[in-house]
Amino acid sequence: MTKKIIFRADGNATTGLGHLYRLFSLVEVVKDTLEFVFLTHETSTLLVIPDTYTKNIIPESINIEDEPEWLASTFSSKEYIIIADGYQFIASYQKQIKEKGFKLIYIDDLAKEHMYADVVVNHSPYILETHYNKEPHTNFALGTQYALLRPLFLKEAKRNKTIKTIDSAFVCFGGADPFNLTLKAVKGLLQIPNFKSIHIVLGGAYKHKGIFNLEKKQSDKIKTYLNLSEEQLIKTMQKCNFAIAPASTILYELSCVKMPVFSGFYVDNQELIYKGFLNNEAIYKGGNMKDYQVSDFINKIEVIFKEHKFNHLIKAQKALFDDKIASRHLNLIKELCLQ
Template structure:
């Protein structure tokens, strides 16, 4: 009997929505092949989960320590495997899940936990096997050949693109943007006359109202989007020939579309991804953006404009992603079902 798949992740205005969106990419990979259920906590920002997904909510009173027992009571390990993405799924959580008889795939980006999962996926181009401590049976699926990307972005990665000038910018700093980097980046871009349009994508957890005041003031130049579908997001990216974004899932997606990107990190889980893309010369160096001000974005943009050769960066982006990513993920999941 082929097992069904439990997808397990949470998201919030403080923790961001990246864990949810990464699992959405795997749902899209398996949904026409395997039965699945998407499980998230009652405290999570669940409005972003697609309505067509079979979704189950973990009650508020169930904490991470109780979760394995709750899962066992509701979903038999004889019928389900688990794919989990989130920092709460530590070594002890993984041991608990394994003790209940589940096969477990853990989506990771820190390489700090001892791995008890059957498989760990870490799609950072920086990470190597030597960075992990794991059980003998644990398998590693590392690098951009296991990139967690939705189908339309994988399709876009097959195309060739060239950029001759920078005049249309894309800005996105994730679902929450706790350091107001979206606003600062847009304020910096407004100081450069060559940008005729600035496309700003906000997540469901974004709370800063000041960006809308800028849109009202510069209505002909700034366009703000929220809660975009995969199709609309890729269409918006394709209108742009430059981007400012952190080293999170959005960076992978932008590299698939191919354009010069000014990127950095502001939380731990982004740093290794950032180092990997920088080592491959696929992005412009932004470094740690946690304390960035408008002037920091301005200085970075000035350096980029002095660099007239953008297409070598696009070539570097293109070689990171091949046409077998979907098959690799599907084979990996099926091997446990």
């Protein structure tokens, strides 16, 4: 019997939406082949979960310590495997899930926990198996060969591209942007004459108001977008020839579309991804952006224009992704569903 899949992730304005979106990419890979349910906590931003997905909601009264017991009472380990993405799924959680009899794939980007999962996926180009402590049965799927990307981005990754001029910027700092880096980056870009247009993508958990006031004042240059579909996001990226974004899922997507990206990190889970892209010379060095001010963005971008290595970065981005990523994920999941 082929088992069904429980995709398990949470996301809201506090935690961001990255864990949800990464699992969405895997849902798109398997949805025509395997049955699934998308499982999230009642505190998640439920509106971002596609209507076409079969959903199940964990009641707010169930905390993470109680969750393995709740899962085992709600779903049969003989019928389902679990694919989980989130920092709350620590070693003790994984151990309990395994003790309940479930097969478990864990999406990781910190390499800090002892791993009890059957398979650990970490798509950072920096990570190695030696970074982990694990159980004997735990296997790994590491690097950009297992990039968590939606189908249209995988298609874009195959295309060639050359940048001849830089005059249109793309800015995105994730679903929540807790440090309001979007506003600071855009204010910096407005001070650089090269940029004729700035396209800003905001997530479903974005709560700041300043960027909308700035858009009203600079409507000839600035355009904001909210909750774009995969196709709309690609079309927006294709209007641009430079980007500012953190080392999260959005960096993988930008690298598939291909353009010079000024990238850094502002939370722990982005740092290993950042190091990997930097080591591959696929981004411009931004470092820790948590305390960035407008002047930092201006100074760094001015240096980038002096270096003029745009197409060197694009070539490095293309080398990170091949055309077998979706089939690798599907085969990995299918294998566990058959056990």
